[in-house]
Amino acid sequence: MASLREIKTRITSTKKTKQITKAMEMVSAAKLNRAQTNAQSYEPYTQKIRDVVTSIASSNTEATHPMLEERPIKKTAYVAIFSDSGLAGGYNANLLRSFLDKLKERHNSTDEYGVIVVGRIGRDLIKKRGIPILGEITGLPDEPAFTDIKEITRLAVDLYADEKIDQLYLWYNHFVSPIQQDVTETKLLPLTELSEGAEVKQSYEYEPSAEAILEQLLPQYAESLIFGALLDAKASEFGARMTAMSAATDNADGLIDDLTLSYNRARQAAITQEISEIVGGAAALE
Amino acid sequence: MPTINVNVVTPDGTVFDGDVDMVSVRAQSGELGILPGHIPLVAPLTIEAVRLKKGTNTDLLSVSGGFIEVRPDKVTILAEAAEKPEEIDVDRAEQAKKRAEERLQRAKQDDTDFKRAQLSLRRATTRLKVAGK
Numbered sequence: 405m406a407s408l409r410e411i412k413t414r415i416t417s418t419k420k421t422k423q424i425t426k427a428m429e430m431v432s433a434a435k436l437n438r439a440q441t442n443a444q445s446y447e448p449y450t451q452k453i454r455d456v457v458t459s460i461a462s463s464n465t466e467a468t469h470p471m472l473e474e475r476p477i478k479k480t481a482y483v484a485i486f487s488d489s490g491l492a493g494g495y496n497a498n499l500l501r502s503f504l505d506k507l508k509e510r511h512n513s514t515d516e517y518g519v520i521v522v523g524r525i526g527r528d529l530i531k532k533r534g535i536p537i538l539g540e541i542t543g544l545p546d547e548p549a550f551t552d553i554k555e556i557t558r559l560a561v562d563l564y565a566d567e568k569i570d571q572l573y574l575w576y577n578h579f580v581s582p583i584q585q586d587v588t589e590t591k592l593l594p595l596t597e598l599s600e601g602a603e604v605k606q607s608y609e610y611e612p613s614a615e616a617i618l619e620q621l622l623p624q625y626a627e628s629l630i631f632g633a634l635l636d637a638k639a640s641e642f643g644a645r646m647t648a649m650s651a652a653t654d655n656a657d658g659l660i661d662d663l664t665l666s667y668n669r670a671r672q673a674a675i676t677q678e679i680s681e682i683v684g685g686a687a688a689l690e
Numbered sequence: 691m692p693t694i695n696v697n698v699v700t701p702d703g704t705v706f707d708g709d710v711d712m713v714s715v716r717a718q719s720g721e722l723g724i725l726p727g728h729i730p731l732v733a734p735l736t737i738e739a740v741r742l743k744k745g746t747n748t749d750l751l752s753v754s755g756g757f758i759e760v761r762p763d764k765v766t767i768l769a770e771a772a773e774k775p776e777e778i779d780v781d782r783a784e785q786a787k788k789r790a791e792e793r794l795q796r797a798k799q800d801d802t803d804f805k806r807a808q809l810s811l812r813r814a815t816t817r818l819k820v821a822g823k
Contacts, residue, residue: 550701611733
């Protein structure tokens with residue numbers, strides 16, 4: 405059995421750890437709250453753009469745009485959204501596992517794809533596996549602004565416009581609840597599913613022309629989808645971290661209970677031993 | 691007198707939501723004045739101040755690009771960035787203007803840097819104009 409002092413040290417250190425995980429749990433809860441609010445206030449923006457894009461794409465048969473048309477797939481790009489820091493349970497690991505499986509299933513060589521990666525952890529993991537990286541962004545704030553990711557949304561849209569890539573997928577953890585985040589893959593470009601099944605709510609006049617509007621609107625729409633995914637992913641990250649930290653706090657509690665029990669046992673054993681030594685000593689003197 | 695509801699939405703949330711008498715914007719094809727009862731319209735905007743007229747008051751908003759969607763009783767402006775005069779960081783805009791001017795001097799005409807600098811100059815001057823500086 406471990407000595408009294410050893411057990412004591414372990415109890416103290418576990419208590420310290422618990423304090424940290426508890427604090428992180430509460431911080432994540434607060435951040436999750438804010439991330440959800442941000443995602444909500446962003447919703448009208450995408451919704452509105454989607455409305456207008458759909459109404460143009462479905463009402464006007466003349467207007468076309470490269471982003472609306474499928475072309476032969478030579479190269480695929482993926483935007484994968486990871487987190488910057490760890491301690492978020494399976495947040496990064498789950499995403500990476502599904503992502504790598506899919507890559508293996510879909511592609512034979514690394515020439516066929518490239519990844520635009522968000523988040524330090526993801527970047528390191530992807531780099532280590534020798535997957536070509538087209539662009540990266542790390543150190544995003546907890547409440548990202550649209551301008552923070554402008555660089556990669558622009559990059560993704562430009563690569564597509566220059567025909568350097570022929571399709572674009574988005575990978576991220578979709579927020580369902582604090583204890584559930586689903587790894588999600590969305591096809592971003594080309595925007596083929598737009599014109600299907602959409603009902604025309606409003607027919608518009610286009611100034612100067614429908615083509616000119618698509619020209620400006622579609623990149624903006626694609627960028628807004630990436631940003632929306634990022635906000636969603638941020639909420640997932642905090643949810644995952646909150647759950648992981650709450651589990652860690654519970655574990656620490658259990659560990660402290662066990663350790664306290666064995667500490668008390670050891671203490672009692674020591675006392676018993678001491679008494680029997682005294683009694684034994686006294687008996688020897690008689 | 692009928693009014694028209696105006697909504698200015700950016701990725702970071704709604705910047706303006708209210709009823710006004712008239713909206714003036716600079717679309718890519720030219721100046722547009724929108725009164726209540728306008729036919730449905732969609733037009734891309736340039737980087738320019740949006741004027742919201744209400745009674746004798748005219749409010750200015752700086753809007754960076756985006757587009758305008760008009761319905762008879764409702765106008766929605768969707769832009770990547772939009773600010774009210776009091777939200778504008780004048781120092782930052784002035785610095786951005788200076789930076790963009792320097793870059794315009796150095797860069798070549800057909801460079802993407804040149805275009806980028808031109809755009810950021812437009813944004814900075816619009817912000818300064820709206821802020822009244």
